Amino acid sequence: MRRLGLWLGLIVFVAIGALIITAIAAKVVVDNQQAQARGVSLRSCDASVGPTQPGEGERGTVDASKLDDEQKGIVALIISIGKQRTLAPRAWQVAIQAGMTESGLHNLTYGDRDSLGIFQMRPSMGWGTYAQVTDPTYEVNKFYDVLLAVPDWENKRPGDAAQAVERSGFPDRYHKWEPMAATLVENVGQVVDVVACGTGLGQLLPPSQAAAKAISFALGEQGKPYVWGATGPDSYDCSGLMLRAYESAGIILPRVSQDQYHAGAMLPVREAQPGDLLFLATDPSNPETIHHVMMYLGDGKVVEAQQTGVPVHTRAFSFDEAEVVPQAVRPGV
Numbered sequence: 117m118r119r120l121g122l123w124l125g126l127i128v129f130v131a132i133g134a135l136i137i138t139a140i141a142a143k144v145v146v147d148n149q150q151a152q153a154r155g156v157s158l159r160s161c162d163a164s165v166g167p168t169q170p171g172e173g174e175r176g177t178v179d180a181s182k183l184d185d186e187q188k189g190i191v192a193l194i195i196s197i198g199k200q201r202t203l204a205p206r207a208w209q210v211a212i213q214a215g216m217t218e219s220g221l222h223n224l225t226y227g228d229r230d231s232l233g234i235f236q237m238r239p240s241m242g243w244g245t246y247a248q249v250t251d252p253t254y255e256v257n258k259f260y261d262v263l264l265a266v267p268d269w270e271n272k273r274p275g276d277a278a279q280a281v282e283r284s285g286f287p288d289r290y291h292k293w294e295p296m297a298a299t300l301v302e303n304v305g306q307v308v309d310v311v312a313c314g315t316g317l318g319q320l321l322p323p324s325q326a327a328a329k330a331i332s333f334a335l336g337e338q339g340k341p342y343v344w345g346a347t348g349p350d351s352y353d354c355s356g357l358m359l360r361a362y363e364s365a366g367i368i369l370p371r372v373s374q375d376q377y378h379a380g381a382m383l384p385v386r387e388a389q390p391g392d393l394l395f396l397a398t399d400p401s402n403p404e405t406i407h408h409v410m411m412y413l414g415d416g417k418v419v420e421a422q423q424t425g426v427p428v429h430t431r432a433f434s435f436d437e438a439e440v441v442p443q444a445v446r447p448g449v
Contacts, residue, residue: 327391
């Protein structure tokens with residue numbers, strides 16, 4: 117009887133602990149929902165483009181401060197024509213990145229073969245006459261004309277959209293000026309929060325009620341060992357823990373972290389709420405290099421299955437950590 121009583125006591129203790137964890141998780145999510153509901157405008161958030169690295173806004177500011185008068189004038193022209201044509205700020209950013217990469221935002225009268233001007237347009241390739249491709253107003257309008265003909269350009273990363281126009285043999289080089297271009301769009305173009313695309317008719321994405329259940333599950337698995345490829349119930353890898361946590365809330369995620377990145381609503385990582393998934397990648401600007409996923413708990417904490425030899429645990433987290441992917445994902449939305 118005494119042993120039976122001990123077992124019953126242990127079961128009751130575990131059950132109460134689970135209820136406490138669930139209640140705490142639910143309160144965290146509800147509190148954040150209420151805070152977010154106060155004075156928050158609807159946002160059309162294109163979180164997959166814009167400055168790639170959390171904290172790179174400083175780099176953009178530094179780079180922008182080094183521009184000379186000609187460069188500043190060309191930036192102002194790009195933005196002015198973009199506004200006149202009622203083009204989205206994303207188009208201005210693409211043009212600035214392309215111009216900075218091709219000519220350093222100078223209206224050059226020379227270049228590779230017959231390449232000329234801000235965007236190194238070639239008369240021999242049908243971009244216009246010599247006089248046209250060295251006329252800044254013509255050049256900017258011509259760039260926009262070609263950009264608008266690129267399928268789905270507005271959903272591409274700005275550097276990739278620039279490459280689609282320029283067709284360079286070095287396609288990745290346009291990404292270098294992403295932070296600077298975003299900074300210029302914000303400040304010269306007077307666009308608030310270009311990373312989140314400003315205000316618009318997009319849907320505000322509050323944390324799901326399922327997040328409370330997912331958090332509760334993940335916290336309840338603390339102490340279980342990390343095993344690569346494991347999906348529970350006795351051990352987990354990083355994506356296996358997220359898979360089972362959201363499965364407990366009725367949301368089915370893909371098996372691996374790179375696929376989980378595409379399994380929900382995307383938002384800027386600094387706007388993450390409890391239950392959102394955060395990712396690490398060897399190249400944070402390239403989702404194909406994602407190698408780790410964890411769950412944000414709020415207040416600078418995450419729960420994760422990190423690596424071999426480290427059991428499931430919670431830890432302090434900073435958005436400025438190395439390898440943080442600049443987008444968080446909200447499953448089930």
